[in-house]
Amino acid sequence: MEALLYWAGMAAVAVNAITGVLEAERKHMDMVGAITVATATAIGGGTLRDVLLNREVFWVADQAYLATAIAVAVLTFFWARQRPISEQLFLYPDAVGLALFSVVGAQAALQWHAPWLVASVMGVVTGVFGGVLRDVFCNQVPLIFLPGELYATVAWVGALTLIGLQELGVDGTTAAWVAMAVILVLRAAAIRFRIRLPTFNAPS
Amino acid sequence: MEALLYWAGMAAVAVNAITGVLEAERKHMDMVGAITVATATAIGGGTLRDVLLNREVFWVADQAYLATAIAVAVLTFFWARQRPISEQLFLYPDAVGLALFSVVGAQAALQWHAPWLVASVMGVVTGVFGGVLRDVFCNQVPLIFLPGELYATVAWVGALTLIGLQELGVDGTTAAWVAMAVILVLRAAAIRFRIRLPTFNAPS
């Protein structure tokens, strides 16, 4: 379980760093700007979770995360300068990052003895806050606050699945795999079939 | 005193959740967006205070706050879809929220042995930061930074009243009621008589 969470977190950091660089590219940032945005995207969610839980921030405790984010960002920056990368191509990897971060985040909160509702919210925070930071730094309304395909909702359902299964006695590793699968399948379905939530009717 | 602070905090969370949903409605957010903005508005101020004081975040310690914010947000969302709620109607309840949060925030900082100037600033932070988050998430300049009727100033005067009275030997509960009354009266007067602070003359 520990090893699974560790490598899932590292993979999520790498995937988010890539999406951060791609967004920075669209804003014509320079290298330091792009690396900064990429790093913030990669470690922002887990950082907010740790600060809210008042525990040691994960990348301060283990600088391998920070080194991974920076290295992936630099490589992506030079690669993207050579050949433009389609944003579309990263919609599914982004879903993988969401699944990894949400499950890692909720589980870390549970182990810190957070109550279940708090732990599920921490899963969502870990999963989506990196992308919020990316959008704020690029001066646009965070995507997850605009009407669109299910995103934060999917992270929340996944986190609740993880917590519920363990409450029912399922062991942590199995629960983590199931929860990640739930997030991936729901997110892929939301993208494919354009599943949305109700919005306000009022036109004003 | 403890009970007063507890229920004042809970009431402030509920009031702020309502104003958050109303703002999200004007931006045509979907349900998850609206609930997210409402929750951030409701718990943002107290969260920043606790993080700055390096103590356990209040809604992580007691998930009743989080449950209240989410429940009030969901109810307001469906209610507001049926019949639009006038923003104007909430100017005075918002003043109540400001009074509650500022006093609760300053008192919590005092009990954490913060120096008086820091404690008064924590009162202001608790009172106004939820609204700042709401405005940033909705991609507009936070209202309190623009010229307008006294708002943060009123919170600061109230926090200083709370701290000063206790310094003079008045008991905590009385000081809290007086400070809340000061904030409510000043804020109501500011709205009614359009009291403003000096701004820069320079037109450029």
Next chain:
Amino acid sequence: MEALLYWAGMAAVAVNAITGVLEAERKHMDMVGAITVATATAIGGGTLRDVLLNREVFWVADQAYLATAIAVAVLTFFWARQRPISEQLFLYPDAVGLALFSVVGAQAALQWHAPWLVASVMGVVTGVFGGVLRDVFCNQVPLIFLPGELYATVAWVGALTLIGLQELGVDGTTAAWVAMAVILVLRAAAIRFRIRLPTFNAPS
């Protein structure tokens, strides 16, 4: 060393408070708005560093910093209303603030036993985050994320110099002076000779 860091930090707080008021003036904020932005600019970087390191926030522990930021902001506000201050005039003092904050920030992280890569990033965070907050509060894309003369890069080189010299056995005070000189010289050269980093070629 302790005294050097203390006074360097206090000077940096004062310089940043001035630049914050000047920015607020351009946005026609009122006095409370300007003081809020100035205070956030002055203490924002060090606050984020302390929160990320999970240690006591410096201005909560010693309220002299907060009093300095507010007093300098009030004085600058009334002074700037009398006679407009050229933004240009503050480009070099701003470089002094960057040098002071980056060195103070990296050294504080080192003393908190952060790993070297983390400590260097903390130097950059302390040096530049106040300005990021100022720009976000004024609703513009943070300057350091846009193409322009070297800024964050210079802070990072300085922080690495500080850490590397001490690793090589140089005493802390000497290393701090050298690192500050490196930042000042590089930043002045970047402004003077318009040194920039590579950006994305793609025009889209």
